[in-house]
Amino acid sequence: MNKKIEDTDIDKNYLLDVMASFSKATGLYIEAVNNNGESYFKPNNLERSEFCKFIRSQGKCNEKCKESYRVASLEAGKWEEPYFFRCHAGIVIWAVPIIVRGVSVGSIVCGQVLMWEPDEFFYQELKEFNSDIKEFNTLKEKAMKLEVVSADRIQAVADTLFVVVNYLVKRNICILENKDASRLFMQKIRQELEDRKKSHFHKKDDYNSYLKKERKLLSYIRLGDKVNIKNTILNLLGDLYVKARGDKNIIRLRTIELASLISRAAVDGGLDGEIAMTMMEDFNKEICKVDNIECFFYEIYDIARDFLDKIFVLGDKKHISLLKKARNFIIENYSKPIKIEDVAQYLFISKSHLSRLFRKELDCTVNDYITRVRVEKAVELMKKRELSIKDISNRVGFKSQSYFTKVFKKHIDVNPVVYRNKLF
Template identity: 55%
Template structure:
């Protein structure tokens, strides 16, 4: 749900209802996952949408469209026109707090041009699950055709109105985050006091550097949830180890920022843009006076890198690529191929391959292999697992092929790497 402290949901609902009555357009409020809230479905869905959603995976297709559109609108921070995965034109108004996405408003169910044979041909390709295509064509004939300039004007009006509702600014959000960080650090300190024995083995720089390596691995893979979670733990341990000494914290934060920037480039970010942002980061922390400020700037830098924002390059399709990466990260242990990933996103394997080459400068299979090797490196730290078990756990069917790939990426054979750890 969108935080009621940041958005007046009741007032927003009134605006959406009046907008829908005036335009006759379907309007829905969705979260970052593309899930709409029933309370805000302010107009009846058109017969076309009802028909598509009644088919197998129809609702999932709709939700995936909303999620992708929300991500793109948030990235551009302006109304975003989009063709949904069923073939209709929709537009999205982002709801964000100075770049932090909270969700979006979806407006849909229209055509911007009179359907022609090319439109129907593409419609058939986009909806292979529809067995009665003549019925779908009839429902297309019931849709309104709205001139593009009128559609753009409606989007702009709703965008300006909605974003005036934001009650809190980024400073408030930073204070909340800082407070939460302080609470986590205090809890960690209390836990350490109760577990002195465990603390002796986990509070040295060896343990800190091991956590740092795991964190950088998630940056390279673009695994946002794990990277952010590991960053919190890393910063907490840094504070504990340095006993809050600000000079040491500043030095370590600067080192970490440099390592993060390199990992981001290895993960597909543009080197020139990353170096500019690293320089800006170093200038900011020179003015910091409190530990929380160092940590806050570090969190922002990591978030920007992980989101592959516009400042890191004009990447128009990063939403789809991020979905593909998430699917791979969740399923790397299975025997997945390009076709499996593309099917999850409702796009063709060739289109997905083009996006990966454009966005990450690698193939889909290259990325799957990279994920598997990175995960293997992590599993190698568990002495109870043999090399053969690690190979199988990360999705390799052949141990010899695993050894070949591992050696290519890491520089040494798996067994040699394992022996170096213990």
């Protein structure tokens, strides 16, 4: 299917601003065309060269220009790189493809230049290219005014334009996808609140069920579990709405309190403390401006998502990748008797290097992190009454129930039996 640039969500005004700046910086003509060769938009007050205006005023030359652009745009999209060509009139132009989600939807056409100083051979070619134009001397005069650009400069300009345009397209798509995701989550929040209103949700007025879900959310934050975070936070906010009976002041207070707890959990998960505090300052400023319950809830979801996104913004990309792989390996294998050697072998790095990464970036040892994951998973299993403490101990990778009890108490402050009794 031949998708057109007109059918996309590209921010036309933003792209126009970039094209205008590009034209001013290079002195070159630029316009956007679709894959049919039709002009879509160009910066205001930007005129084609005198040569091109004259050509387009002659007979069917306008249609020939359109056909040149159509072929060039399709070729540029086919190879996904700038396509250089001589138009039907004989001057140099290039098409930079606009790629949206892997599909070419049009091109940015630039040029209207020569790559050499006009000579007799050029004029002879020019006459052959434009044999149907009677006023050749006028055409020749206008050709003499065309800018001469070296091959190296043309390539550099085309490559720069390609990088800039397609970066902007990807950025635009990312922004739109984030907006769509935000709108979708806001709809889910509204639906959750409506469902709670209709369900006559009457439980005890204490916050025990809310706090249990809060602890679960914080556990998912520490483990970087995005899927469960989204689902849990939605359910948690529904509980908060019911418990607060829709009181905005109470919801604002609990929202700020929850954001603070989330920030601490994010730091436990590896987020830099300075970044966390700065983000919380920004959050507190924003939440003070909000006067809508749905917006309160979206703000708390948004900061939780931002915390997760920034947990691995730690510096060296190779280190980030290794840490992500190490964490994923541990989360997928915590029930097995894994050790630091197993994680290092999986990543094909030394134990000492892996230890340094965890110490430097997560401020804990590899074994500390494995234990943290096991305890968090044990907490999740506590609600399953059919499982004994011994069963849970075995499921989360502890061979000894007594050692599991000791570790659990160290992290949760009470032993597993006392903790489970508090749940029911």
